[in-house]
Amino acid sequence: MDSGKEGEAPAATTSPESRRTRSNGKGKGIADAAPPSATVVSTKATPLPRAGWKKGVAILDFILRLGTIGSALRAAAIMGNSEQILPFFTQFFQFHAQWDDFPMFQFFVFANGAAGGFLILSLPFSIVCIVRPFAVGPRLLLVILDILMMALVMAAASAAAAVVYLAHNGSQDANWIAICQQFTDFCHVTSEAMVASFVAAFFLICLIVVSSVALKGIEKIDW
Numbered sequence: 438m439d440s441g442k443e444g445e446a447p448a449a450t451t452s453p454e455s456r457r458t459r460s461n462g463k464g465k466g467i468a469d470a471a472p473p474s475a476t477v478v479s480t481k482a483t484p485l486p487r488a489g490w491k492k493g494v495a496i497l498d499f500i501l502r503l504g505t506i507g508s509a510l511r512a513a514a515i516m517g518n519s520e521q522i523l524p525f526f527t528q529f530f531q532f533h534a535q536w537d538d539f540p541m542f543q544f545f546v547f548a549n550g551a552a553g554g555f556l557i558l559s560l561p562f563s564i565v566c567i568v569r570p571f572a573v574g575p576r577l578l579l580v581i582l583d584i585l586m587m588a589l590v591m592a593a594a595s596a597a598a599a600v601v602y603l604a605h606n607g608s609q610d611a612n613w614i615a616i617c618q619q620f621t622d623f624c625h626v627t628s629e630a631m632v633a634s635f636v637a638a639f640f641l642i643c644l645i646v647v648s649s650v651a652l653k654g655i656e657k658i659d660w
Contacts (some may be wrong), residue, residue, distance in 0.1 A: 491570035494651045498579075499563045501644050502556055508637035509553035509590065513546050516597070516630035521623035534616065534623045541596040542627070548593035549634055552586045552641075566651070573652065580648035587641035594634035601627050 519542075520535045536542040559582065562575040569575075604624050607615035617624035 491651060492567060494647055495563065495567040495570055498644060498647045498651070499567060501640055501647065502560060502563055505637050505640035505644065506553050506556045508633050508640060509549045509556065512630045512633035512637060513549035513553065515626060515633060516542055517546050519623055519626040519630065521620050523619060534620045539600055541600045545593045545597040545634065548589045549637065552590045552637065555582065555586055576648055576651055580645060580652065583641055583644045583648065587638060587645060590634060590638045590641060594631055594638055597627065597631045597634065601631055
């Protein structure tokens with residue numbers, strides 16, 4: 438009887454200890470286990486590139502635009518006032534030269550006047566580009582219209598230059614005489630208007646380059 442009890446006692450004593458060891462082992466495994474990695478989401482906004490140089494480019498665009506307005510309107514005004522009447526004339530006709538006698542000069546006045554008017558209307562968009570240097574919409578609109586105005590002014594200045602050249606030198610093959618030997622003031626005024634128009638075309642080329650530089654590197658499109 439005692440031997441049976443003694444044989445049963447170790448089984449009774451060992452079973453709670455084994456349960457405790459197993460539970461303790463499981464507890465250690467859970468405690469020692471590394472915590473799962475958590476994904477950290479940053480709510481901080483990504484900073485935009487420094488806008489200092491872009492604002493400087495926008496200010497340069499505004500200054501060039503003012504210079505182009507002055508050159509284009511000056512060219513149109515000078516050409517529109519070009520006229521000369523020679524002091525000697527007969528009873529039936531007089532020697533008179535005026536800008537609207539030449540279709541190329543008419544186109545010249547129209548083209549430079551239209552370019553000057555467009556550039557005046559574009560000044561608010563240029564100011565917007567100064568306030569918001571990362572705005573793509575106004576800058577893209579300006580560069581497209583600047584290209585069109587540059588082509589218009591360049592065509593008008595080239596046509597006027599051809600007429601002024603013929604007025605100064607004439608053409609022996611076509612039997613065209615050089616009228617600038619008589620109409621000196623008229624040729625001087627038209628030549629001055631032509632130079633002012635080429636200056637406006639040069640400023641427009643600079644505006645296109647400046648706008649292209651401003652558009653380069655802008656990652657955030659803000660319309």
